[in-house]
Amino acid sequence: MTRGMAHKSTVEQADLDRLQAHLEEHFQPRDHEEAQELILGALQHVQHEFGWVPLEASQAIADHLGVSVNRIYGLLTFYADFRTEPPGEHFMLLCHGAACFVGGSQKLIHELRDNYGIGQGGTTADGKLTVQIVNGCLGVCDLAPIVQFDHEKYVGNLDVDSFNAAIEEITANGSQREDHGAD
Numbered sequence: 001m002t003r004g005m006a007h008k009s010t011v012e013q014a015d016l017d018r019l020q021a022h023l024e025e026h027f028q029p030r031d032h033e034e035a036q037e038l039i040l041g042a043l044q045h046v047q048h049e050f051g052w053v054p055l056e057a058s059q060a061i062a063d064h065l066g067v068s069v070n071r072i073y074g075l076l077t078f079y080a081d082f083r084t085e086p087p088g089e090h091f092m093l094l095c096h097g098a099a100c101f102v103g104g105s106q107k108l109i110h111e112l113r114d115n116y117g118i119g120q121g122g123t124t125a126d127g128k129l130t131v132q133i134v135n136g137c138l139g140v141c142d143l144a145p146i147v148q149f150d151h152e153k154y155v156g157n158l159d160v161d162s163f164n165a166a167i168e169e170i171t172a173n174g175s176q177r178e179d180h181g182a183d
């Protein structure tokens, strides 16, 4: 995953206002140590609401808790679960478990790198697809190698051509992203 605080975000002011209200209500540190826990809690809240952690949200947390944005950036870098870029319109899990590996998932990973310029955690340049490669098993080994799109649609028995066709088909559709903005 590419990380960086310089990413230009598209966060709505109303979302930031709602975040500020949430911070005022739930995040009031009593001391420096507690601030650390509250930073993590606030970042988790932001990621849940926005789907990622925009720079503006990090700044709002820093201002509210009286800590530097660099301290927050350090935590974002340390904890790999935090995403500092907006996710793509679609999400793909690529299974790289044993059966999928034997079935050729490595070729699909190479295709992602060579044809789309992305690897684990990456998002295509057009913002259409974010990829997660999993070394565990998706539980459908008889269809290996397999991918799952948008947490629901499985496409299996893939070779490079059918893999590209599946990506083309899913990215031709509109966004399936969950709305993280509503309370």
Ligand code: FES
Pocket (backbone or CB within 6 Å): 095, 096, 097, 098, 099, 100, 101, 136, 137, 138, 139, 140, 141, 142, 144, 145, 146
């Ligand atoms: S190893 Fe990929 S589905 Fe089981």
